[in-house]
Amino acid sequence: MAGSLCLLPVFLMMLATPASAKVQVDFNPEIDFSRYKTFAYIGGVEKLVMLQLNPELINNRVHRAVTRELTAKGLREVKPEENPDLVVRYWANSSTQINVSAQQNWGPYGPYVGSYWGYYYDSVTASSQRTGSLLLDLIDPRKKDLVWRLYIIRKINNVEKAWKQADEDFTKGFESYPPSQKEVEAKIKERSEHKPKEETSQ
Numbered sequence: 738m739a740g741s742l743c744l745l746p747v748f749l750m751m752l753a754t755p756a757s758a759k760v761q762v763d764f765n766p767e768i769d770f771s772r773y774k775t776f777a778y779i780g781g782v783e784k785l786v787m788l789q790l791n792p793e794l795i796n797n798r799v800h801r802a803v804t805r806e807l808t809a810k811g812l813r814e815v816k817p818e819e820n821p822d823l824v825v826r827y828w829a830n831s832s833t834q835i836n837v838s839a840q841q842n843w844g845p846y847g848p849y850v851g852s853y854w855g856y857y858y859d860s861v862t863a864s865s866q867r868t869g870s871l872l873l874d875l876i877d878p879r880k881k882d883l884v885w886r887l888y889i890i891r892k893i894n895n896v897e898k899a900w901k902q903a904d905e906d907f908t909k910g911f912e913s914y915p916p917s918q919k920e921v922e923a924k925i926k927e928r929s930e931h932k933p934k935e936e937t938s939q
Contacts, residue, residue: 759890760906762913763857766924768877768884770915775813776875777821778803779844781828799827802904803873806911824878829871846876849883852933857888873910885914 778800803825804814815821826846850858875885887910889903913920 759888760909761857761888761890762886762910762916763854763888764885764913764916764920764924765853765883766916766921766928770884773812773822773877773884775815775819775821776807776823776825777815777817777819778825779817780826795829798903799873802907806907806914810911810914821878823884824876826874826876827871828874846874846878846881846883849874849876849886853928853931854883854886855933856927856931857886873907875914885916887911 780796781799807825808814812823817824824846828848871889873887873889874883876882877884887907889906889910916924
């Protein structure tokens with residue numbers, strides 16, 4: 738799954754210019770995050786090939802950033818076959834709309850863009866055509882259900898500064914993992930005010 742992802746140029750272009758960035762977190766407020774002790778990284782969703790340039794680099798850098806942030810929270814990384822409490826997946830896109838067509842290879846876990854997850858999925862989509870999106874998912878493999886999601890949206894600009902800024906975005910996003918009690922209460926209120934969209938067929 739991870740080895741076939743060839744989106745390094747897309748990822749670098751989308752992670753530029755801090756003033757243009759949007760970092761947003763969504764999560765299931767009914768989850769007890771304290772019970773998650775281990776995680777496994779399963780890489781990225783296979784997407785359209787943009788340019789053939791070191792396809793492993795984006796995967797490795799996302800892996801390092803996620804491992805750094807989750808281990809700092811007290812979680813331990815294990816292999817996917819070792820029954821992790823969470824699995825970590827990312828998906829990226831260079832256009833305004835994130836493509837979740839049936840042709841995508843989602844593996845055992847769907848895109849999770851319906852139900853209550855649909856509200857933030859729709860609201861964080863950038864309006865400019867020169868934007869890119871990265872979504873990082875924390876999935877409960879036993880329930881096969883999404884529990885926490887990080888969105889990073891950026892305008893394409895200076896690709897040379899991309900990864901330093903991406904690291905900052907990851908750190909900023911993971912400040913809300915696990916969600917505080919105040920964040921949980923706000924999320925419950927938010928979801929009560931926004932009816933869920935219908936699930937997208939997977």
